[in-house]
Amino acid sequence: xDFDVIxxxxxxxxxxSAYELTRRKPELRVAVxxxxxxxxxxxxxxxxxxxxxxxxxxxxxxxxxxxxxxAFSDGKYNITNDFGGTLYEYLGKxxxxxLMRYVDExxxxxxxxxxxxxxxxxTKFKKLCIQNGLHLLDASVRHLGTDINYVVLENLYAExxxxxxFFFDTPVRAVEVIEGGYRVNCDAGSxxxxxxxxxxxxxxSKWMEQVCRELDIKTRSNRVDLGVRVELxxxxxxxxxxxxxxxxxxxxxxxxxxxxxxxxxNPKGAVVNENTNGIVTVNGHSYEDPAKHTENTNFALLxxxxxxxxxxxxxxxxxxxxxxxxxxxxxxxxxxxxxxxxGHRSTEKRIRESFTTPTLNATPGDLSLVLPKRILDGxxxxxxxxxxxxxxxxxxxxxxxxVEVKFYNMEVSVNDHLETRYDxxxxxxxxxxxxxxxxxxxASGIFVAREITE
Ligand SMILES: Cc1cc2nc3c(=O)[nH]c(=O)nc-3n(C[C@H](O)[C@H](O)[C@H](O)COP(=O)(O)OP(=O)(O)OC[C@H]3O[C@@H](n4cnc5c(N)ncnc54)[C@H](O)[C@@H]3O)c2cc1C
Numbered sequence: 001x002d003f004d005v006i007x008x009x010x011x012x013x014x015x016x017s018a019y020e021l022t023r024r025k026p027e028l029r030v031a032v033x034x035x036x037x038x039x040x041x042x043x044x045x046x047x048x049x050x051x052x053x054x055x056x057x058x059x060x061x062x063x064x065x066x067x068x069x070x071a072f073s074d075g076k077y078n079i080t081n082d083f084g085g086t087l088y089e090y091l092g093k094x095x096x097x098x099l100m101r102y103v104d105e106x107x108x109x110x111x112x113x114x115x116x117x118x119x120x121x122x123t124k125f126k127k128l129c130i131q132n133g134l135h136l137l138d139a140s141v142r143h144l145g146t147d148i149n150y151v152v153l154e155n156l157y158a159e160x161x162x163x164x165x166f167f168f169d170t171p172v173r174a175v176e177v178i179e180g181g182y183r184v185n186c187d188a189g190s191x192x193x194x195x196x197x198x199x200x201x202x203x204x205s206k207w208m209e210q211v212c213r214e215l216d217i218k219t220r221s222n223r224v225d226l227g228v229r230v231e232l233x234x235x236x237x238x239x240x241x242x243x244x245x246x247x248x249x250x251x252x253x254x255x256x257x258x259x260x261x262x263x264x265x266n267p268k269g270a271v272v273n274e275n276t277n278g279i280v281t282v283n284g285h286s287y288e289d290p291a292k293h294t295e296n297t298n299f300a301l302l303x304x305x306x307x308x309x310x311x312x313x314x315x316x317x318x319x320x321x322x323x324x325x326x327x328x329x330x331x332x333x334x335x336x337x338x339x340x341x342x343g344h345r346s347t348e349k350r351i352r353e354s355f356t357t358p359t360l361n362a363t364p365g366d367l368s369l370v371l372p373k374r375i376l377d378g379x380x381x382x383x384x385x386x387x388x389x390x391x392x393x394x395x396x397x398x399x400x401x402x403v404e405v406k407f408y409n410m411e412v413s414v415n416d417h418l419e420t421r422y423d424x425x426x427x428x429x430x431x432x433x434x435x436x437x438x439x440x441x442x443a444s445g446i447f448v449a450r451e452i453t454e
């Protein structure tokens with residue numbers, strides 16, 4: 001075999017897996033294959049001046065490369081079983097939390113020391129939320145920020161580069177089962193290994209589906225989250241964000257009984273484009289460095305859509321809606337809340353005159369032409385509910401960007417060791433459909449490395 005272990009994907013799942021393997025058994029020959037660029041070559045061309053919106057790079061630097069989708073993320077490591085994945089269903093709640101704390105220790109050791117750990121424990125906002133029909137989920141969140149997250153990744157790479165063979169700009173095309181291990185096929189050749197860890201994240205979802213089809217590994221898929229990114233003056237949410245940084249709040253709509261939730265809150269942050277398989281959606285991030293703060297806070301409001309038989313293509317449904325917004329707006333659409341509720345499309349002029357200045361250059365438009373009524377109704381209801389705990393949320397000038405889609409990879413059938421029906425073939429991180437966050441993806445990497453070395 002060329003290597004003892006091959007890891008496919010250098011996102012948090014792959015990186016922490018490589019880290020733990022080399023810590024526990026330095027003699028192992030480990031290789032990491034990554035479709036994207038090394039960290040220092042990752043650069044999204046959107047500069048807001050020459051390039052204002054997504055130009056569809058062959059390898060999206062936001063989603064791919066060393067650090068994975070997490071590299072330019074806000075670096076919020078949520079230590080909780082309440083959201084971010086269902087790793088606990090495989091390892092148990094206690095073990096999952098222990099692994100997330102271990103990841104936190106590594107992040108601190110590699111550059112994250114001095115960053116803040118926020119917690120919902122004992123907060124007065126829990127009561128305030130309940131009194132207004134809202135539910136605050138429990139979590140501790142380490143906020144590294146986009147800048148420190150980058151430093152941690154730089155330091156981890158410096159540590160790993162002499163112990164692990166990295167292949168960048170090398171997408172793996174296929175994985176074959178061979179006697180005693182696996183053959184990993186790339187454009188420039190093949191490599192063999194005894195054990196293989198697949199950690200290809202959301203950008204690798206289509207490829208993961210192909211691998212499962214080819215190797216006859218069962219999958220399950222029935223969920224997509226759809227919604228908008230809300231942007232408003234930071235003062236509106238500052239009482240919550242100062243204490244909790246990020247609050248995961250859930251609301252049950254009166255009209256349909258659907259659950260709407262806040263997601264990925266970025267105090268004083270910026271709204272950004274996200275390109276998944278050529279479809280431009282919206283996301284957000286913020287920096288730890290006060291010099292890079294904006295005047296706005298942004299967060300997503302998402303409605304989970306679960307489908308029942310016979311429909312199976314939940315991601316296809318989400319993609320079609322995102323495509324619709326791309327068709328109408330040439331990318332992401334932005335609309336003032338006041339325009340949405342009064343049935344008007346937003347125009348350049350109305351956005352220019354708005355008291356909230358957008359941090360993303362998006363096309364003014366009408367989200368009601370894009371999002372299904374049921375989802376939009378839920379979002380509007382929740383904005384009014386949030387207005388009770390954070391007055392100003394339902395202001396006419398609050399900006400809504402659409403669409404935000406959380407694609408869930410189909411869940412790959414693995415056992416409690418995160419191993420497929422093939423001995424030594426593991427699927428971890430967001431690519432497994434089991435995790436949807438930095439902390440859970442990283443924890444799954446540590447877990448599998450321990451499984452392999454033990
Ligand atoms: C803008 C943004 C902000 C975010 N903010 C947060 C946050 O604050 N907190 C949080 O918890 N989560 C956040 N997330 C989500 C988080 O980044 C992911 O949950 C996490 O990165 C998943 O880690 P992973 O290793 O499973 O996958 P990824 O990070 O997606 O990494 C997978 C890697 O595999 C590579 N790959 C794919 N296919 C192949 C192939 N065939 N061959 C070789 N390589 C391949 C990809 O290029 C990629 O680099 C954010 C995501 C985005 C896009």
